[in-house]
Amino acid sequence: MSPAPAGKLIVISGPSGAGKSTLVKRLFELKPGPLVSSVSATTRPPRPGERDGVDYYFISPEEFARRRSQGEFLECCQVFGSDHWYGTLRSEVTPSLQAGKWVVLEIDVQGTLEVLRQYPDAVTIFIHPGSMQELERRLRGRRTESEADIARRLEVARQELAAAHHYRYQVVNDQIERAAQELSNILLSQKGADR
C-alpha cells in the first residue's frame, strides 16, 4: 500500500476589508485539492449571523486561558487592534494533515509567524486589497462600524501590509474571480512541490 499523501498547511492573511473571506469561499468552490478549513477559537462575541463551531468556536476568556495553558493551541494571540484572543486549535489541524487534507488557516500575521516556526513548509499567502482607497470603501460599505472603528482598522491594515513580505505569495484582490483563480493556481502549483 502506498502511504497517505502528505497534507498541506495553507495560511491566508490580509487586512480586514481585503475581501479575504469571499475569496476563500470562492477558492473552496474551485476546489484545487482536498481543502478543509480550520475553525479558530476566539473570545470575541459572535456577530449577527455567525455560528458557533462554524465561523469560530466562541469561548470565554477563562476557557481560552485554560486551553492555552494545556497546550491546545498551535498558535494564539491577541489580534492587533482588538481586545480579543484568537487561536488555532491543534485538534483542527493535526488530524486533517495526517489524513492528507489541505488545511486552510485564516489568521493574522503574528499567528502566521508562529505557525512558520513549527511548520516551515506552510504555504503562506497574503491577500492585498486593490488599494487603500478600496479598503476604506469596503470597510465603510459594511456600515457596521463607527468612524473611530474604521480609522482603527485602517491603521491596523497599514501595519499588516508592512508585514506582507513574510509571506511566500502575494495576491491582489482587485477582482474576485481573477484573484480566486490565482489563489487556486498557487495551490495547484504546490502539488508536485512536496519533498
Ligand code: 5GP
Ligand atoms: P474577525 O474578528 O474580523 O473575524 O477577525 C479579526 C482577525 O483575526 C483577522 O485578521 C483574522 O485573520 C484573525 N484571526 C482569526 N482567527 C485567528 C486565529 O486562530 N489566530 C490568529 N492569530 N488570528 C486569527
